Amino acid sequence: MTTNAFPKGSRGFRLLTPGNPKTEKGKGRGYWTFILHLAPASLSGFNTCPMATAGCKAACLNTAGRGGIMAGHGILTAADVANGLRNSIQAARIRKTKAFFTARHEFMAVLVADISKAIKLAERNGYRAVFRLNGTSDIRFETIRDANGRTVFDHFPTSQFYDYTKLANRRGLPSNYALTFSLADGNEAAARLALSNGMNVAAVFADKARVARAESEGYLGYPVANGDETDLRFLDPANHVIALYAKGNAKRDTSGFVVR
Ligand code: SF4
Numbered sequence: 001m002t003t004n005a006f007p008k009g010s011r012g013f014r015l016l017t018p019g020n021p022k023t024e025k026g027k028g029r030g031y032w033t034f035i036l037h038l039a040p041a042s043l044s045g046f047n048t049c050p051m052a053t054a055g056c057k058a059a060c061l062n063t064a065g066r067g068g069i070m071a072g073h074g075i076l077t078a079a080d081v082a083n084g085l086r087n088s089i090q091a092a093r094i095r096k097t098k099a100f101f102t103a104r105h106e107f108m109a110v111l112v113a114d115i116s117k118a119i120k121l122a123e124r125n126g127y128r129a130v131f132r133l134n135g136t137s138d139i140r141f142e143t144i145r146d147a148n149g150r151t152v153f154d155h156f157p158t159s160q161f162y163d164y165t166k167l168a169n170r171r172g173l174p175s176n177y178a179l180t181f182s183l184a185d186g187n188e189a190a191a192r193l194a195l196s197n198g199m200n201v202a203a204v205f206a207d208k209a210r211v212a213r214a215e216s217e218g219y220l221g222y223p224v225a226n227g228d229e230t231d232l233r234f235l236d237p238a239n240h241v242i243a244l245y246a247k248g249n250a251k252r253d254t255s256g257f258v259v260r
Contacts, residue, residue: 005099006110011121015096015107016114017135018121020065025230031160032127033231034118035135036111037067037093043081044097048137051166055185055257059204059250062093062136068248078249093136100139108146112155119159130232134163142173153177162234164202168194178234180242185256188220195222195239202227202242204250205259211243219243219259 006014016034023033040062041049049057058078062068068076070087081090100107115131122129133141133152141161145151153161153174162178168190170179181194183203191201203219205211214224219241227233227242236242246258 005095005103005106009092013114013117014110016111016118016131018118022228023132023231026130026232027127029230029232029235030126030128031130031232032118032122032125033130033132034115034122036131036133036137037062037089037096037135038100038137038139039090039093039097040136043090044094044101046097046101048097048100048139049166051138051187053166053184053186053255053257055253055255056166056182058255059246059248059253059257060136061248062090064248067093097137104144105147108144108152111152112146115152115156115159119156128160130160130162130234132163132231133161134165138163138165138167140167140170142170142177160234162232164233166190180233180236183241183259192220195220195241198239200233200236200238200240200242202233202244203259204244204246204257206246208245210259211245214241214243214259 008014011018015036017037018034026033038048040060041052041057060078063076063078067089070076076085118129142151153176157176160176164182165179166182166184166187181191181199181201183191183201195201205214218224222241224243225237225240227244250258
């Protein structure tokens with residue numbers, strides 16, 4: 001296997017990112033989240049988000065934090081990246097995404113090695129490693145197999161994985177993969193179906209006051225839990241709407257993605 005396509009990044013990981021400010025909050029509960037960031041939607045030339053909406057693409061966390069800062073330019077918007085402006089983080093996400101689609105078996109071998117490394121690193125520091133493979137994508141990882149036909153869930157049956165998704169028809173999920181459906185402009189019917197099937201649905205509200213109102217009133221006919229205290233979605237109460245407040249590009253949303 002060549003690792004030239006997978007250079008080492010933070011803490012020696014080739015694919016995973018060892019946390020961000022939000023996932024840091026999970027450490028207070030004993031969990032260290034490791035995230036795979038691919039290039040969202042069609043930024044790499046390959047579509048990683050088949051149900052992305054205009055609103056979610058504009059508000060996507062792809063340009064949150066360091067992913068959205070470019071020397072000599074300032075803050076990167078989703079439109080800037082779509083128009084070809086990219087910093088080193090955006091370039092790395094595009095490189096990883098191309099490898100996922102064009103060198104799948106090598107990609108999976110590197111991912112499995114990174115997950116093993118993360119488990120050991122977290123344990124040495126007194127944490128349990130947990131994983132979000134769709135940090136900025138929406139891929140059916142339950143169907144993605146390595147050269148031996150094994151998924152990451154087959155490799156790591158006792159590790160917890162979790163993600164947000166806009167794909168309402170992901171079925172037969174491994175027991176260690178928790179999914180939260182993600183409400184966006186134009187997918188409310190699918191979100192209602194997800195709730196009626198027992199899933200949780202995450203919704204982005206305009207601000208903290210709107211989150212507080214939703215917590216007292218409920219939303220879409222279901223109880224609401226605050227999702228900003230940690231990123232650990234697999235610990236949320238079952239069959240709730242999970243309320244997040246708008247950050248970054250989402251604050252400027254006019255598409256209907258953000259609940260007002
Ligand atoms: S589906 Fe998620 S990752 Fe993809 S563009 Fe929308 S917000 Fe970003």
